[in-house]
Each structure stands twice: as C-alpha cells, then as structure tokens.
Amino acid sequence: TVVTGAVHKTENLIGVSMGRLQIVTEDGTREVVAGDTITCKAGMKNAVYALENSRWTNFLPNPTNETSTDRLTEMFTESKASELLGCADNKQLLAQAELKKVEA
Numbered sequence: 001t002v003v004t005g006a007v008h009k010t011e012n013l014i015g016v017s018m019g020r021l022q023i024v025t026e027d028g029t030r031e032v033v034a035g036d037t038i039t040c041k042a043g044m045k046n047a048v049y050a051l052e053n054s055r056w057t058n059f060l061p062n063p064t065n066e067t068s069t070d071r072l073t074e075m076f077t078e079s080k081a082s083e084l085l086g087c088a089d090n091k092q093l094l095a096q097a098e099l100k101k102v103e104a
Helices: 069-076 091-103
Strands: 002-004 012-018 020-025 028-033 037-040 047-050 055-059
Touching: none
Parallel strands: none
Antiparallel strands: 002 047, 012 037, 012 055, 020 028, 020 047
16 A cells, blocks of 8 residues: 655654555655654655555644644644545545546
8 A cells, every 4th residue: 555645734753553664755765664753844745655554653742632633634734634535625536537537
C-alpha cells in the first residue's frame, strides 16, 4: 500500500508502532520500522510505502481538546477533511473519475 499524507502546518513526532515502511521525504527515501520515532517538519508532506502491515501515528498538541475530525484536519494540515482519501473533494479520486469518463 502507498499512502500520501497532507502538508503539515506544524512540526510533530511520528511513531511507528507496527510493521515496516519506506518513507519518502525531501531528504530522500529511508526505511522505518516498529519502534522508530521520526520528526515531521512543518510544511512537510510524507509518502509511505508499506512493506508490511504497519501502524503510523502522528503526535500533535491539542490544548483546546478539539474533537471534530474536520476541525483537527484544518488545524494541523493544509487540507480540508473533505479533500482526504475517500471524501467527496479528494483530488486523486476526482481525477480518476474524469479519466474513466474519457476512457468510456
């Protein structure tokens, strides 16, 4: 599985608690495994390739105890929740739908 994340507004820690991944950043490609902790810089957008079933967690401050997923997405990324994978405004899904129309 390949996953591309959203651009982060703030620096945060990422913990890999399960599996093995290849991460692509502006610094290049590297492998991370369960137990690794890495820093996600502000302005960074990650892409990962799962080499095994994996779990990746971003640790972000939430001083206001916000619980709305939509609001949290906007607080910490340059995206709106509706633009994320599986949502109505996701650019990749919209492009795929347009390609299918052209092919039909």
